[in-house]
Amino acid sequence: MVKLHLKQGDESLFLYETTCQAELSELIPQLVRIQNGRLKIERLFYEMEELAKHGISLPPNMQGLAEEQISELNLHNDWEDECIPSGGVTENRDPLGKRNGKAPSEKMAEVINRTREEAKAKIAKEQVDKNIALTHEVVKDALDQMKGAVMIVYPMGLPPHDPVRQELENTEDLSGTQAYLHVLDENSTQLWWAGKELQRGKKLQDFIGKNEKTKLICKLQKKGQGPPGREPVFSEEQRKQMMAYAYRKQEELKKLEADEDDSYLNSGWADPHSLKRQFHGVGDVRWRP
Numbered sequence: 001m002v003k004l005h006l007k008q009g010d011e012s013l014f015l016y017e018t019t020c021q022a023e024l025s026e027l028i029p030q031l032v033r034i035q036n037g038r039l040k041i042e043r044l045f046y047e048m049e050e051l052a053k054h055g056i057s058l059p060p061n062m063q064g065l066a067e068e069q070i071s072e073l074n075l076h077n078d079w080e081d082e083c084i085p086s087g088g089v090t091e092n093r094d095p096l097g098k099r100n101g102k103a104p105s106e107k108m109a110e111v112i113n114r115t116r117e118e119a120k121a122k123i124a125k126e127q128v129d130k131n132i133a134l135t136h137e138v139v140k141d142a143l144d145q146m147k148g149a150v151m152i153v154y155p156m157g158l159p160p161h162d163p164v165r166q167e168l169e170n171t172e173d174l175s176g177t178q179a180y181l182h183v184l185d186e187n188s189t190q191l192w193w194a195g196k197e198l199q200r201g202k203k204l205q206d207f208i209g210k211n212e213k214t215k216l217i218c219k220l221q222k223k224g225q226g227p228p229g230r231e232p233v234f235s236e237e238q239r240k241q242m243m244a245y246a247y248r249k250q251e252e253l254k255k256l257e258a259d260e261d262d263s264y265l266n267s268g269w270a271d272p273h274s275l276k277r278q279f280h281g282v283g284d285v286r287w288r289p
Helices: 024-054 067-072 106-123 136-153 163-168 236-258 274-279
Strands: 002-008 011-018 089-091 102-104 190-193 215-221
Touching: 002 024, 011 024, 024 102, 024 106, 024 136, 024 163, 024 190, 024 215, 102 106, 106 136, 136 163
Parallel strands: 002 215
Antiparallel strands: 002 011, 089 102, 190 215
């Protein structure tokens, strides 16, 4: 199997397994669906947390208003009496004024929080470190679990304007938001590897050959953005180690410059026989009269 390591900048996204025979016109949309699904789970992860804390979303014309303003304008949340969580409610005012402040009970909130944590763990970038590939089925299963948890806590459903319901029903409107900038289009997104665009209409083997035991670092780019930035030569950890090494050498040189005698000749690096002793396993032998 060919393994594709999808990255965004120098950040890992997920692993995907395919074959050299894969048609890129089919492969790229599959990768896009997985990535868009990951983004949806991340958005739901936040919105479900708010749902567990502060209850259902207020209608758009009531969000951000104080209770006095709502009374003066004679506004009413028609969904408040219908969308009651099973197990009762806990009063917890939303400081942002987006939700009604009638949160589920502690037990029901735990159902939501446990499920959203499990869902996010399935698509987390730590899966790359464990060499676990991601599939669309795994993403769909995670979304189904999140939907099931919401149905358990809110058996009567959520109001149509609630972001959680919109995400689960794919009716969300992300236009004008930061999240919209990350959503990819299946028909126009480009796949890049080693500074080359893997063009639709061709097979993966046209670019990488027929070796199935191959691992590629690939990036998805919106059309018109050009080639993505190249991978850094050194990782962040390697860069820190090199800087620490350079600093230690600089401090050693400062000490040598301040020392007027030849005591530096006693240093290990100044011994012409140090390499020979290391091969004989006697590099750390010390003798004093």
